[in-house]
Amino acid sequence: MFDEMLCDHSHEGRKPYEKLVSWLGEQDLNKLMEKSVMAEDLFRHVGITFNVYGDKEAEERLIPFDLIPRILSADEWRILERGIIQRVAAINAFLNDIYNGQQIIKAGVIPADLIYKNKAFLPQMCGFTPPGSVYTHVVGVDIVRTGPNDFFVLEDNARVPSGVSYMLENRSTMQHMFPELFTSHQIKPISNYPKDLYNSLALCAQTKIDDPNIVVLTPGIYNSAYYEHSFLADEMGVELVQGSDLEICDGRVMIRTTTGTETVDVIYRRIDDDFLDPLSFDSKSLLGTPGLFDAYRNGNVILANAPGTGIADDKAIYSYIPEIIKFYMGEKALLNNIPTWRCAEAENLSYVLDHLHELVVKEVHGSGGYGMLVGPAASKRELAAFTKKLKANPGKYVAQPTLALSTVPILTKHGLAPRHVDLRPFVLVSPDTIKVTPGGLTRVALKKGSLVVNSSQGGGTKDTWVIGS
Amino acid sequence: MLGRHGNNLFWMARYLERSENIARQIQAALHHALSREDEGEEEWASIITSGGSRKIFDKKYDTLSTTNVINFLLRDRDNINSVASLMSKARQNGRSVRTSLTQEVWLSLNESWITCEAALKTPVNIHDLPVILDGIIKGSSLFRGALYGTMLHNDIFNFLRLGTFIERADNTIRIVETKYHRLLPTAKVIGGSEDQSQWEVMLRSLAAWRSFNWLKKGRLDPLGVADFLIFDEQMPRSINFCYKMVRYNLEDLSNFYGRDYKSLGMAREICLKLTNDRAKNIQIINLRDFITKHIAKNSQLSLTIATDFNLN
Numbered sequence: 001m002f003d004e005m006l007c008d009h010s011h012e013g014r015k016p017y018e019k020l021v022s023w024l025g026e027q028d029l030n031k032l033m034e035k036s037v038m039a040e041d042l043f044r045h046v047g048i049t050f051n052v053y054g055d056k057e058a059e060e061r062l063i064p065f066d067l068i069p070r071i072l073s074a075d076e077w078r079i080l081e082r083g084i085i086q087r088v089a090a091i092n093a094f095l096n097d098i099y100n101g102q103q104i105i106k107a108g109v110i111p112a113d114l115i116y117k118n119k120a121f122l123p124q125m126c127g128f129t130p131p132g133s134v135y136t137h138v139v140g141v142d143i144v145r146t147g148p149n150d151f152f153v154l155e156d157n158a159r160v161p162s163g164v165s166y167m168l169e170n171r172s173t174m175q176h177m178f179p180e181l182f183t184s185h186q187i188k189p190i191s192n193y194p195k196d197l198y199n200s201l202a203l204c205a206q207t208k209i210d211d212p213n214i215v216v217l218t219p220g221i222y223n224s225a226y227y228e229h230s231f232l233a234d235e236m237g238v239e240l241v242q243g244s245d246l247e248i249c250d251g252r253v254m255i256r257t258t259t260g261t262e263t264v265d266v267i268y269r270r271i272d273d274d275f276l277d278p279l280s281f282d283s284k285s286l287l288g289t290p291g292l293f294d295a296y297r298n299g300n301v302i303l304a305n306a307p308g309t310g311i312a313d314d315k316a317i318y319s320y321i322p323e324i325i326k327f328y329m330g331e332k333a334l335l336n337n338i339p340t341w342r343c344a345e346a347e348n349l350s351y352v353l354d355h356l357h358e359l360v361v362k363e364v365h366g367s368g369g370y371g372m373l374v375g376p377a378a379s380k381r382e383l384a385a386f387t388k389k390l391k392a393n394p395g396k397y398v399a400q401p402t403l404a405l406s407t408v409p410i411l412t413k414h415g416l417a418p419r420h421v422d423l424r425p426f427v428l429v430s431p432d433t434i435k436v437t438p439g440g441l442t443r444v445a446l447k448k449g450s451l452v453v454n455s456s457q458g459g460g461t462k463d464t465w466v467i468g469s
Numbered sequence: 470m471l472g473r474h475g476n477n478l479f480w481m482a483r484y485l486e487r488s489e490n491i492a493r494q495i496q497a498a499l500h501h502a503l504s505r506e507d508e509g510e511e512e513w514a515s516i517i518t519s520g521g522s523r524k525i526f527d528k529k530y531d532t533l534s535t536t537n538v539i540n541f542l543l544r545d546r547d548n549i550n551s552v553a554s555l556m557s558k559a560r561q562n563g564r565s566v567r568t569s570l571t572q573e574v575w576l577s578l579n580e581s582w583i584t585c586e587a588a589l590k591t592p593v594n595i596h597d598l599p600v601i602l603d604g605i606i607k608g609s610s611l612f613r614g615a616l617y618g619t620m621l622h623n624d625i626f627n628f629l630r631l632g633t634f635i636e637r638a639d640n641t642i643r644i645v646e647t648k649y650h651r652l653l654p655t656a657k658v659i660g661g662s663e664d665q666s667q668w669e670v671m672l673r674s675l676a677a678w679r680s681f682n683w684l685k686k687g688r689l690d691p692l693g694v695a696d697f698l699i700f701d702e703q704m705p706r707s708i709n710f711c712y713k714m715v716r717y718n719l720e721d722l723s724n725f726y727g728r729d730y731k732s733l734g735m736a737r738e739i740c741l742k743l744t745n746d747r748a749k750n751i752q753i754i755n756l757r758d759f760i761t762k763h764i765a766k767n768s769q770l771s772l773t774i775a776t777d778f779n780l781n
Contacts, residue, residue: 230567
């Protein structure tokens with residue numbers, strides 16, 4: 001198993017970690033644990049919390065924050081950055097094609113059924129191109145690592161990726177706790193993200209309007225990511241609105257203000273497609289704004305991300321991403337996918353059933369680590385139960401090998417201890433550029449041996465540094 | 470600004486002011502109860518009555534004991550006006566408008582709420598009471614300080630101040646209402662130290678005991694107290710002062726938005742009426758009638774503000 005900090009689990013730091021390891025050697029464990037408590041207090045007082053659905057007892061929880069940073073060298077980052085930009089460019093080209101012309105289906109690269117029968121495909125989007133051909137204004141690409149040069153994309157989050165506020169808050173917490181580390185390391189800054197997001201959204205609208213009115217749309221204070229919504233609105237200096245604040249007037253989207261109404265040009269929406277507009281999508285939803293989608297199709301408002309982008313990050317489509325990159329970019333994918341068995345195909349299913357104990361099986365449309373089986377960690381009974389589910393509904397699942405994910409140490413009462421991590425870099429797409437903020441959000445499985453890093457399942461986070469030039 | 474945000478700001482300020490007022494009333498009643506031989510049931514009863522929650526209290530509790538009352542007022546979630554319920558609502562409103570608050574204002578609110586939740590998690594006994602009450606009042610002061618020191622004095626600020634003063638006026642009116650019989654000119658005849666202590670409770674619960682003594686040289690007569698609580702122009706909790714501040718903030722909004730508002734007209738009228746009333750001899754004012762009318766006017770004004778500014 002590859003540890004990113006220590007050479008072969010010795011006491012010697014790998015290159016990017018050399019200074020940190022020697023600094024750690026000078027620290028008193030008790031003092032560090034005190035800092036850890038201080039950091040937790042800071043998060044609680046600022047209210048950096050998330051809500052867990054159906055969890056009344058502890059309505060708001062803290063995401064555990066680990067003080068030991070994760071470090072990537074500038075060289076390692078360049079590999080990731082290039083690969084991510086290529087991938088996100090291909091995803092946008094793919095979405096444009098899927099909703100306008102479907103060349104990739106006609107060319108026989110992707111089976112038609114996989115698109116048309118997919119719940120994430122929105123026929124309402126066909127024949128419409130969003131301004132600047134940008135579909136995914138914000139993407140979070142989840143990356144795992146198994147060795148010094150072995151990076152894999154675990155999944156693409158092209159709908160409403162979250163977590164960026166933790167990336168930013170983790171950094172400012174570390175700066176507050178350990179200013180000395182920031183003078184001894186040359187760490188690439190990330191604090192421009194909110195401004196970059198604002199500019200990137202404004203650029204998409206600027207074909208029509210110079211100074212667009214941008215808002216963030218949230219489902220409200222009970223949503224699990226509400227803190228992030230308010231944080232981003234605050235940092236961008238824009239209004240944080242709910243569906244009930246919006247109305248459509250003469251085809252334009254308006255917000256209700258203390259003096260009447262005001263036109264909105266760009267909506268950075270943090271709600272799912274289904275809840276956007278009860279007239280065009282889920283008619284039972286109370287969250288949406290009737291007529292919003294028509295205003296969108298008439299070019300009167302920009303929705304970021306565009307509706308229907310889920311077709312690009314669906315777990316069934318995921319396995320085709322290398323082909324998608326080849327098709328649109330004419331290049332080989334720079335970042336690898338994890339080998340994926342689509343259980344819908346009979347021979348794959350029988351392989352998966354035979355090797356269930358060594359595979360990770362995920363729901364095609366699932367997210368957040370729910371409904372997932374980690375074969376090596378599952379009991380006989382769990383394996384048997386999952387076999388039944390797979391046989392009953394194979395199309396619902398894909399399987400992947402259990403990778404030996406890299407580890408980075410976390411701080412525990414007994415000193416440093418290695419834990420598995422992943423990485424979600426955040427990508428901003430505007431008509432002419434794709435920009436990746438250096439680093440991203442490192443999620444870490446706090447339980448020894450665990451591979452599940454999701455915050456909803458007890459995962460924590462770390463500050464992530466890209467250092468050097 | 471979003472109308473909904475205006476509403477959240479207005480109510481956040483109202484809830485905070487209300488919880489501070491409850492803490493002050495408990496503080497005054499506690500002081501009263503500790504300075505006498507019985508439990509001071511009457512004082513506890515009057516706090517619950519002036520807050521309008523007598524029915525809910527009687528449904529849940531048999532006696533007006535100190536323990537029952539302080540727990541009901543501080544931490545009972547069935548009581549929508551308990552400090553715990555109010556702080557949760559204030560914070561919820563605050564979370565909804567985080568983007569309108571400076572970090573310091575938000576921190577003061579969130580930290581007060583965290584302290585409150587921790588302090589009111591288990592039943593409160595009289596031993597912990599002084600520290601808990603101090604904490605609530607200090608939290609409120611901190612919030613006010615952060616507000617003045619760090620916020621832009623714009624419409625956001627005005628809606629917060631409107632909430633504070635509408636609520637504060639309501640609170641003072643209700644305290645006077647519960648005790649108006651002690652402020653009647655005839656009360657003097659009954660006299661005695663017992664009644665003096667009643668006036669003291671009233672003044673203490675409005676943080677005005679010292680300032681009253683300072684201004685009136687300690688002459689504790691009922692009409693003097695009534696005049697002070699209703700008409701004084703310097704006392705930050707007198708009815709007159711509160712409406713002056715309501716009027717100021719509405720004038721600010723009117724200038725800021727460049728429009729005239731019905732609520733501003735109402736506030737001006739109330740202020741004018743108060744000035745006229747003050748000029749009369751307080752002895753001839755029908756106090757009972759005066760108070761009842763003001764309670765109605767205050768809630769009418771609050772509703773008109775909501776309509777004028779699309780607070781929804």
